[in-house]
Amino acid sequence: MKTGSFLAALAVAATLATDVPAQETTIIVQSTTSTANSGLYDHLLPIFERDSGITVNVVAVGTGQAIRNAANCDGDVLLVHAKPAEEEFVASGGGVSRTDLMYNDFVIVGPPSDPAGIGGLTDVHAALRGIAESEALFASRGDDSGTHKKEMSLWNAAGVDPAEASGAWYRETGSGMGATLNAGIGMGAYVMTDRATWISFGNKQDHVIQVQGDEQMFNQYGVIPVSPEACPQVEAEAGQRFVDWLVSEAGQAAIGAYRVGGQQLFFPNAPEPN
Incomplete structure (x- = not known):
């Protein structure tokens, strides 16, 4: 192939490659039912997804089942409300760390x-x-x-x-x-x-x-990224971005702003960053 034809072929290939949309990143949040049934995710997720480009799918079950699902590597983030069980999950190696998120x-x-x-x-x-x-x-x-x-x-x-x-x-x-x-x-x-x-x-x-x-x-909620060491297929980076956003000033403000009938449902209380 002549040099000019070869370069032209490379240019076409590069153009085609840029026309292929980037694969969308999706994470699974194993969650307690109250956060889903209350409509909180309907309020939060469009904000996060718009700013991050990460799609969040929520599996809403009881906390015990959510923890078992996360332990089976069926999720990237755990968001539940049973602190002793959450701490046990982290201690067992299933989660990276636990952070207070909000309460009611x-x-x-x-x-x-x-x-x-x-x-x-x-x-x-x-x-x-x-x-x-x-x-x-x-x-x-x-x-x-x-x-x-x-x-x-x-x-x-x-x-x-x-x-x-x-x-x-x-x-x-x-x-x-x-x-x-x-x-x-x-x-x-x-x-x-x-x-x-x-x-x-x-x-x-x-x-x-x-x-x-x-x-x-008192009802405290916590959020935990699932450990990539325990679950090698976990979307660790994207899951951590979601956790980081939830506990950030923007995420905490979004949680506090959610109302139903004029009543605040959840009160953000993530620790301030050092």
Whole structure:
């Protein structure tokens, strides 16, 4: 081939190469359901994706399942709300590090008739004992989610073993928060839920918040990049960029700006960078 023809062929090849779109980077976030059901991701992800060019796919399951999925290398980032389990995941080598991201709180909702007489209490342990003593219906997720883990720790601290009443006044749905609220409301039961899910829930009927304000009902969320050492196929760089954005000033501002019905659902509290 003559030199001129060879150079022309190279120019054509280079042009064709530049016409091929760059492969889009996609990450998977294994997430608790409350952040998805509340609409938070619908608010956050378009901002991040526009600025980064990274597409984020969210798998919304209970915290226990999300951690198991991440441990099986089925995700690039973990965003859940059960700090002891999160720290165990990192300690086991599954995650790079854990960072506080945001918080809200748990509440107990119930029918206006308030059969256990707990309305207005700010002592969650006293409220749970009141439910048990009156044998008022209580619907639990029973699914190893972050909410369920917290609920069980509160029952334990209250000195009550609800498993002894399983199928009687204590009803385990084995379902997510929305399904459990639907079931609990349908049977006139008390339900413990995170406030964000309750605010955005559309089938409240006449149920109201009966118990709130106890510091024991604090609900902290954490974010963890999945370790590329444990999971060599993980999108480590893109996952870390998402985590870095969430805890950055811009990401924290976006979290704090999210409202439903004028109410703030999540309160950013990532540590300030050194």
